[in-house]
Amino acid sequence: MASILQKLITPLFSGPPEPPRNKVTVVGVGQVGMACAVSILLKELADELALVDVVEDKLKGEMMDLQHGSLFLKTPKIVASKDYSVTANSRIVVVTAGVRQQEGESRLNLVQRNVNIFKHIVPQIVRYSPDCTIIVVSNPVDVLTYVTWKLSGLPKHRVIGSGTNLDSARFRFLMADKLGIHASSFNGWILGEHGDTSVPVWSGTNVAGVNLQTLNPEIGTDCDKENWQETHKMVVNSAYEVIRLKGYTNWAIGLSVADLTESLMKNLNRIHPVSTMVKGMYGISEEVYLSLPCVLNGGGVASVINMTLTDEEVAQLQASANTLWDIQKDLRDI
Amino acid sequence: MSTQEKLLGRVMEEAPVGSRNKVTVVGVGMVGMASAVSVLLKDLCDELALVDVMEDKLKGEAMDLQHGALFLKTHKIVADKDYSVTANSKVVVVTAGARQQEGESRLNLVQRNVNIFKFIIPNIVKYSPNCILLVVSNPVAVWSGVNVAGVSLQKLNPKMGAEDDGERWKEVHKKVVDGAYEVIRLKGYTSWAIGMSVADLVESITKNLHRVHPVSTLVQGMHGVKDEVFLSVPCVLGSSGLTDVVHMTLKPEEEQQLMKSAETLWGVQKELTL
Numbered sequence: 018m019a020s021i022l023q024k025l026i027t028p029l030f031s032g033p034p035e036p037p038r039n040k041v042t043v044v045g046v047g048q049v050g051m052a053c054a055v056s057i058l059l060k061e062l063a064d065e066l067a068l069v070d071v072v073e074d075k076l077k078g079e080m081m082d083l084q085h086g087s088l089f090l091k092t093p094k095i096v097a098s099k100d101y102s103v104t105a106n107s108r109i110v111v112v113t114a115g116v117r118q119q120e121g122e123s124r125l126n127l128v129q130r131n132v133n134i135f136k137h138i139v140p141q142i143v144r145y146s147p148d149c150t151i152i153v154v155s156n157p158v159d160v161l162t163y164v165t166w167k168l169s170g171l172p173k174h175r176v177i178g179s180g181t182n183l184d185s186a187r188f189r190f191l192m193a194d195k196l197g198i199h200a201s202s203f204n205g206w207i208l209g210e211h212g213d214t215s216v217p218v219w220s221g222t223n224v225a226g227v228n229l230q231t232l233n234p235e236i237g238t239d240c241d242k243e244n245w246q247e248t249h250k251m252v253v254n255s256a257y258e259v260i261r262l263k264g265y266t267n268w269a270i271g272l273s274v275a276d277l278t279e280s281l282m283k284n285l286n287r288i289h290p291v292s293t294m295v296k297g298m299y300g301i302s303e304e305v306y307l308s309l310p311c312v313l314n315g316g317g318v319a320s321v322i323n324m325t326l327t328d329e330e331v332a333q334l335q336a337s338a339n340t341l342w343d344i345q346k347d348l349r350d351i
Numbered sequence: 352m353s354t355q356e357k358l359l360g361r362v363m364e365e366a367p368v369g370s371r372n373k374v375t376v377v378g379v380g381m382v383g384m385a386s387a388v389s390v391l392l393k394d395l396c397d398e399l400a401l402v403d404v405m406e407d408k409l410k411g412e413a414m415d416l417q418h419g420a421l422f423l424k425t426h427k428i429v430a431d432k433d434y435s436v437t438a439n440s441k442v443v444v445v446t447a448g449a450r451q452q453e454g455e456s457r458l459n460l461v462q463r464n465v466n467i468f469k470f471i472i473p474n475i476v477k478y479s480p481n482c483i484l485l486v487v488s489n490p491v492a493v494w495s496g497v498n499v500a501g502v503s504l505q506k507l508n509p510k511m512g513a514e515d516d517g518e519r520w521k522e523v524h525k526k527v528v529d530g531a532y533e534v535i536r537l538k539g540y541t542s543w544a545i546g547m548s549v550a551d552l553v554e555s556i557t558k559n560l561h562r563v564h565p566v567s568t569l570v571q572g573m574h575g576v577k578d579e580v581f582l583s584v585p586c587v588l589g590s591s592g593l594t595d596v597v598h599m600t601l602k603p604e605e606e607q608q609l610m611k612s613a614e615t616l617w618g619v620q621k622e623l624t625l
Contacts, residue, residue: 020518024507055385055543059392078538085530085544089389089551183418190420196355200421224358233354243354255418263411268388269418276422 037065037094039282042104042146044138045114046070046079046097049154052271053111058083060275061091062282067104068097070114101141107149109281110142111274112165115155120260127156132164132348139168150281150317153292154179154274158211159341160348162292162306167351175317178292180308181207183273184215185290187252195248198224206290207252208308208324210337215308216330217249277313284315293318295338299331303342307334370398370427372557375437375479377471378447379403379412379430382487385546386444391416393550394424395557400437401430403447434474441590442553443475446487453535465623483556483592486567487549552588559590568593574601574609578617582609 041063043054050068057063066083070076080097087095096103104110115131135155142151151169153162153176162178169176184207186200193203204223209216219237222229235241237249259266280287291313292306298321301307310322326334374396376387383401390396399416403409413430420428429436437443448464475484510516512524534541555562566588567581573596576582585597601609 018517021504021508021511021520025504051543052388055388056392059389059547074537075539078534078536079543081530081534082538082541082543085534085541086547089547186421187418190418193420196359199426227358229354229358232357236354245354255414259411259414259418261411262407263415264408266415266418268384268412268415272419272422 036106037063038108039063040065040067040107040109041278041282042067042069042107042110042142042149044069044104044110044112044142045155046072046076047113047117048265048267049270050111050113051079052267053113053154053274054079054083054271056271056275057111057278058086058090058092058095060279062275062278063092065094065096066092067107068095069099069101069104070097071099073099101145104142105145107142107146109152109278110146110149111152111154111278112138112142112161113154114138115161117265118156118256118260121257128160128344129348131155131161132351135161135164135168136351139165143169143171150175150177152177152179152274152277152281154270156211157344159292159306159308159337160344163294163304163341163345164348164351166294166306172317173294174319176294177277177311177313177318178211178306178308179270179274179277180211180292180306181209181215181290182277182308183270184211184252184308186269186273187255188217188249191248191251192222192245196224206310206324207249208290208310209334210307210341211292212256213253214333214337214340215249215253216326216333216337217246217252218324218326218330219245220325220327220330280313281315281317286312286314286319288312288322291318293321295321295334299326299334301335301338303338303345305338305341305345307337307341369439370396371441372396373398373400373440374553374557375400375402375440375443375475375482377402377437377443377445377475379405379409380446381540381542382545383444383446384412385542386446386487386549387412387416387546389546389550390444390553391419391423391425393554395550395553396425396441398427398429399425400440401428402432402434402437403430404432406432434478437475438478440475440479440482442485442556443479443482444485444487444549444553445471445475447471454532461619462623465625469625485549485552485556487545555588556590556592561587561589561594563597564588566593568596570609570613573598574606576610576613578613578620580613580616580620582612582616 041057043050046068068080076097083095115134153165155161158178166176188205188207189200189203192205193200206218206221207215220230230236237246256266277289288310290308291311292308293311295301295307296304312319374390376383379401401413409430416428448467505511511520531541563585565583566586567583568586570576570582571579586593587595
């Protein structure tokens with residue numbers, strides 16, 4: 018007796034199922050991982066989504082919850098497993114795994130805790146998706162992007178850290194809000210280390226090409242009567258503040274990762290402030306990852322913009338590089 | 352002159368226009384935030400308001416969303432314990448209340464939540480008297496209507512959904528019913544699917560789409576139901592709210608199940624202190 022399937026549907030083409038063309042994997046199904054996953058799904062960026070984690074029940078629950086939303090989505094295949102074979106053929110892998118920053122804990126304190134986890138994760142990712150681009154989100158992101166690059170053996174243009182993409186987004190929101198305009202209409206870049214020592218490039222801040230530093234030469238300095246540097250301080254404190262209030266941050270970082278994913282997936286050549294290998298630039302002689310404006314396309318980081326920085330800003334980048342190298346040189350087994 | 356005054360020359364003299372498509376989400380737990388994020392990512396509103404009693408959590412969630420402003424098209428995201436922040440909403444999504452515990456039936460939640468609602472609902476209506484209220488709550492599978500491209504599956508397999516169906520389609524419905532309990536057991540709660548489905552409903556309302564959705568409405572007088580109960584039937588949703596109900600042609604067994612649900616619900620409702 019023929020089943021409903023046989024009675025209803027006549028196949029036209031019988032062959033092995035098509036492999037995915039736009040597969041995204043998210044490693045880690047905590048708050049950040051799931052915010053990235055949902056943002057990517059709702060922006061319709063992937064034709065397959067894979068989730069990986071070590072906590073099996075939570076992983077299965079999250080996968081099922083997303084699958085139950087399939088009616089409202091355009092990603093027909095959502096899979097999950099502890100086993101990395103489920104991630105095979107990914108174009109982009111978002112790494113959010115690792116332990117979370119505690120209230121008051123600086124990002125740098127997390128390091129060795131997360132390195133050991135990455136030693137397990139990264140080789141498996143590359144084994145199943147040797148051509149992927151990896152976006153590292155876990156903190157401290159600049160160090161962990163370096164660690165990922167080392168452990169993966171991938172060329173440097175295919176390992177990106179989410180870096181100051183979020184800091185810049187927060188900066189643009191806060192500055193734009195003060196001026197009564199939309200964040201996307203305020204142009205400003207925060208570069209360097211994600212977190213406490215990030216560098217706001219005041220000389221580049223502008224609206225419609227009108228340079229704010231030209232309007233207010235004191236902008237960002239201690240002498241500035243309008244105290245614009247307070248806005249940068251708010252950006253640095255943002256994560257700590259949101260963590261204090263709700264226990265963690267996830268929505269903004271999820272949205273910012275989806276934005277990067279979009280540029281990579283759609284080969285857009287848009288410029289984003291992300292963490293990339295900066296040895297040889299700005300007098301930095303060590304292998305460290307810091308955020309600079311990068312052109313992102315289907316191959317990864319195509320190029321880096323040569324920012325015009327003041328001596329002071331260059332000095333800040335170099336100081337960050339030194340701090341990061343100080344930590345990196347003591348890391349074991351990478 | 353401040354930097355702002357040097358940068359921007361004012362053109363419009365009057366006060367800025369208020370929002371036209373405001374959505375409020377009451378409750379910033381997992382379901383509320385999943386709903387909020389789905390609504391934001393679908394660009395459904397020009398203002399989003401969040402309300403809750405837990406002030407720190409509320410402020411934290413609002414800040415986290417605001418920090419994503421660069422990637423969104425909703426220019427105003429506000430939050431407060433005070434319901435004045437919800438004024439002039441077109442749609443108010445109510446997700447507040449106690450969460451279903453593992454093994455707890457949906458009906459057990461009820462009296463716990465009634466007392467919360469006695470505070471929330473009047474406050475919502477006070478500030479948005481013309482809003483459409485979407486209550487996210489915690490359901491009869493109608494097999495005769497199941498079709499692919501208009502081809503009725505039950506005509507292909509007349510036993511579909513019955514006990515003696517060789518293909519065991521009834522298990523699909525069972526999986527739906529058990530679905531929520533399973534996800535709760537695995538991850539502690541459900542959020543994403545319900546959040547996306549809420550955004551789907553909000554879309555029909557804000558864009559006046561007149562799409563048909565299975566949502567809960569007063570079914571007194573339909574399908575043999577005598578009491579004032581709300582059950583899910585296919586309804587037409589638009590900017591005025593729920594405008595029409597689709598009359599389903601139910602088989603006797605299906606009507607029986609619906610009436611039985613109505614009786615169970617009325618059994619609980621009549622014991623509630625409102």
